[in-house]
Amino acid sequence: MEFNWTEEQREYRARIRDFLERELPADWSEVSRHGPGSREVTEFSLEFCPKLAAEGLLVPHWPVEWGGRERPAWEHFILGEEMWAAGEPRGAQYMNVNWIGPTLMRFGTEEQKNRYIPQMAAGKAIWCQGFSEPNAGSDLARLRTRAIRDGDDYVINGSKIWTSYAAMAEHCFLLARTGAAEGKAGIAIFLVPMSTPGIEVRGIPSLIGHGDIHEVFFTDVRVPATARLGEEGEAWSIISYSLANERVGIPRYELASRTLTSMVKELKRRGEFDNPVIQARAGSASAACEAARLLVYRIVDARSRGENLGAEASLARIAVTEADQAVTNFGLDFLPDAFSGHDYPDYLAHHERAIVTSIAAGAAEIQLGLIARQWLDLPREAS
Amino acid sequence: MRFIANEDQAAFLSVLDQMIEPHRVWRVAHDWSRYDWSAELDEALETSGFYACAAEPSLGLTAAAIMTYRLATLPVLVESAASSTLRALHAPDLPRPVAVIEGELLSVAPYLPLAKSVIWIGEDLVQAAVLPDGAVDPVESIFAYPMGVLKAPAMEWKTLATDPAIARDVWRVALAAEMTGCLKGGLDTVVAHVRARQQFGRPLGSFQGIQHRLAVAAVKVEAAYWLTVRAAQHPGTPEPSAALGYVQEAATPVVHDLHQFMGAMGLTLEHPLHRWTYRVRLLKSSMGGGSTNMRGVAAKRWEAA
Numbered sequence: 001m002e003f004n005w006t007e008e009q010r011e012y013r014a015r016i017r018d019f020l021e022r023e024l025p026a027d028w029s030e031v032s033r034h035g036p037g038s039r040e041v042t043e044f045s046l047e048f049c050p051k052l053a054a055e056g057l058l059v060p061h062w063p064v065e066w067g068g069r070e071r072p073a074w075e076h077f078i079l080g081e082e083m084w085a086a087g088e089p090r091g092a093q094y095m096n097v098n099w100i101g102p103t104l105m106r107f108g109t110e111e112q113k114n115r116y117i118p119q120m121a122a123g124k125a126i127w128c129q130g131f132s133e134p135n136a137g138s139d140l141a142r143l144r145t146r147a148i149r150d151g152d153d154y155v156i157n158g159s160k161i162w163t164s165y166a167a168m169a170e171h172c173f174l175l176a177r178t179g180a181a182e183g184k185a186g187i188a189i190f191l192v193p194m195s196t197p198g199i200e201v202r203g204i205p206s207l208i209g210h211g212d213i214h215e216v217f218f219t220d221v222r223v224p225a226t227a228r229l230g231e232e233g234e235a236w237s238i239i240s241y242s243l244a245n246e247r248v249g250i251p252r253y254e255l256a257s258r259t260l261t262s263m264v265k266e267l268k269r270r271g272e273f274d275n276p277v278i279q280a281r282a283g284s285a286s287a288a289c290e291a292a293r294l295l296v297y298r299i300v301d302a303r304s305r306g307e308n309l310g311a312e313a314s315l316a317r318i319a320v321t322e323a324d325q326a327v328t329n330f331g332l333d334f335l336p337d338a339f340s341g342h343d344y345p346d347y348l349a350h351h352e353r354a355i356v357t358s359i360a361a362g363a364a365e366i367q368l369g370l371i372a373r374q375w376l377d378l379p380r381e382a383s
Numbered sequence: 384m385r386f387i388a389n390e391d392q393a394a395f396l397s398v399l400d401q402m403i404e405p406h407r408v409w410r411v412a413h414d415w416s417r418y419d420w421s422a423e424l425d426e427a428l429e430t431s432g433f434y435a436c437a438a439e440p441s442l443g444l445t446a447a448a449i450m451t452y453r454l455a456t457l458p459v460l461v462e463s464a465a466s467s468t469l470r471a472l473h474a475p476d477l478p479r480p481v482a483v484i485e486g487e488l489l490s491v492a493p494y495l496p497l498a499k500s501v502i503w504i505g506e507d508l509v510q511a512a513v514l515p516d517g518a519v520d521p522v523e524s525i526f527a528y529p530m531g532v533l534k535a536p537a538m539e540w541k542t543l544a545t546d547p548a549i550a551r552d553v554w555r556v557a558l559a560a561e562m563t564g565c566l567k568g569g570l571d572t573v574v575a576h577v578r579a580r581q582q583f584g585r586p587l588g589s590f591q592g593i594q595h596r597l598a599v600a601a602v603k604v605e606a607a608y609w610l611t612v613r614a615a616q617h618p619g620t621p622e623p624s625a626a627l628g629y630v631q632e633a634a635t636p637v638v639h640d641l642h643q644f645m646g647a648m649g650l651t652l653e654h655p656l657h658r659w660t661y662r663v664r665l666l667k668s669s670m671g672g673g674s675t676n677m678r679g680v681a682a683k684r685w686e687a688a
Binding site for chain 1: 384385386387388389392445574577578585586588589590591593594595597598599601602605606607609610612613616617621622624625626628629632673674675676677678679680681682684685688
């Protein structure tokens with residue numbers, strides 16, 4: 001067992017930090033404070049990601065064939081830590097890097113791959129994820145948006161909700177029901193241009209950054225059958241593959257840990273860090289961040305050896321949630337004034353990202369159920 | 384970054400598992416004692432050299448911590464924490480079992496009635512002494528250890544040739560390993576119980592109210608384990624304090640839930656749950672307890688901030 005970074009990994013991290021130092025504008029804290037889904041960050045990402053791509057830092061873990069350098073899983077993760085902790089200047093494009101691109105590589109037709117992946121690798125593609133619906137959130141298999149086959153086309157009707165990045169996305173990775181089958185078996189994936197007639201996007205004012213979540217309505221949206229990814233009924237197995245990576249895709253503990261350090265420095269500056277209660281709470285929050293880090297790293301380590309772990313991802317997700325909450329509560333308890341006004345954009349940014357941690361990418365309660373069944377081998381709840 | 388054991392560690396832990404497996408069987412202590420000292424297993428581990436593993440470069444404190452964790456999952460008691468860490472690294476000639484006293488020398492401490500030697504961890508000094516016959520008064524206790532107190536402070540103390548701060552961190556790692564193993568032992572026995580125990584026509588473990596709380600406990604145990612294993616490689620950093628503080632802060636709600644889901648059976652000496660939970664209930668105050676260790680994390684992490 002070995003828990004230290006190699007010299008090569010340290011240098012790689014330093015290279016990313018140098019790049020960020022060079023490329024992020026002076027007012028970046030204020031820009032990124034609005035969230036990865038905001039218009040400001042999305043527009044910035046379209047300038048930033050091509051530069052990242054030119055440095056070989058956008059998709060380093062992808063195959064050479066698709067613009068990558070086949071670098072180890074650890075480098076992909078170090079990159080993710082630095083980007084998220086810096087306010088995610090890749091905006092929505094982190095999804096392309098983490099899972100939409102790899103999913104297309106594995107399941108897409110040659111036409112789909114050639115059409116979409118080069119744009120992603122160049123840092124010029126904004127996608128959104130059309131999964132949740134008003135009556136299908138955690139129970140996603142109950143989704144009702146329907147795609148009816150009509151000759152060589154599908155006609156899509158329905159609506160999606162909580163869709164991040166939808167207002168500026170060029171494409172949607174959409175789940176829709178195609179057949180008569182209920183549940184998971186009747187769902188297919190469609191790669192839908194957001195400019196297709198019949199799509200309407202409405203923003204939802206929220207607590208998590210402006211412009212971050214939306215409703216998306218599909219009214220007689222006609223797409224060619226070639227927009228379908230995989231076969232009808234295959235969506236569930238495809239997204240299970242995609243989201244196995246995504247469950248620990250965002251290294252939230254890194255931003256939490258750096259925010260905590262910033263808060264401690266501020267408390268020291270104010271002469272308040274001598275309080276033993278505050279010291280103990282800071283230590284607890286720090287330990288929570290490190291606990292989350294290690295449970296996530298265990299998964300990355302397995303991935304780096306070509307292994308896929310199961311319930312360990314859910315364990316990590318709960319630990320990450322606890323870390324984000326520990327830091328959020330630390331700030332709210334001991335620096336309450338910092339959450340009003342504009343003097344502490346980094347704390348506000350962390351707060352807005354942290355309050356979604358236990359909900360996004362599979363609610364905490366779903367993760368706890370998975371841990372109970374898959375890790376503890378407890379019997380499924382009676383229906 | 385590698386989360387799997389090296390070749391030597393894997394071989395070491397494999398043999399260890401074979402040796403400890405027969406001791407997973409629960410038996411009531413003949414005198415209804417709250418602990419079941421396994422002289423047989425303790426001696427077998429000593430004569431096979433297991434307690435010296437920390438001094439082997441390819442095994443290190445990492446292997447010692449994992450061994451202490453695995454031994455603590457058993458319903459029987461052996462003395463691994465001090466022997467495989469402080470003794471192995473800094474006082475290999477001390478006769479064992481070894482008891483450790485923190486702070487006040489004449490305070491009640493675990494293992495003392497069985498111990499052949501004692502290590503005293505003070506603020507600025509770590510000392511060791513061989514215990515003469517009759518040096519200890521046994522103390523009746525609720526904890527699942529043989530508890531005792533020195534009759535007098537005067538002994539032939541020798542200062543260990545190590546930085547006391549590092550020794551304190553090594554001991555934190557040992558305690559974290561033992562506590563985490565105890566929580567794992569308790570969790571496993573409770574999980575087995577709620578899988579089998581039927582109420583309202585279904586297993587207790589099928590109720591979401593129970594599933595989610597045990598799932599949270601599982602997260603705490605896993606996180607504590609990896610914090611401990613990593614900390615074993617980094618004495619002198621905030622990590623040992625974080626590992627011990629984390630499991631100490633997790634201990635109270637987890638122990639509460641374990642007893643809650645075991646119901647009245649968990650209150651008896653006929654069921655082994657207390658063998659783990661009443662070790663945890665002692666260890667959660669070790670080295671000052673959770674808050675003190677978390678303050679240690681803060682002091683070390685942000686000393687220069």
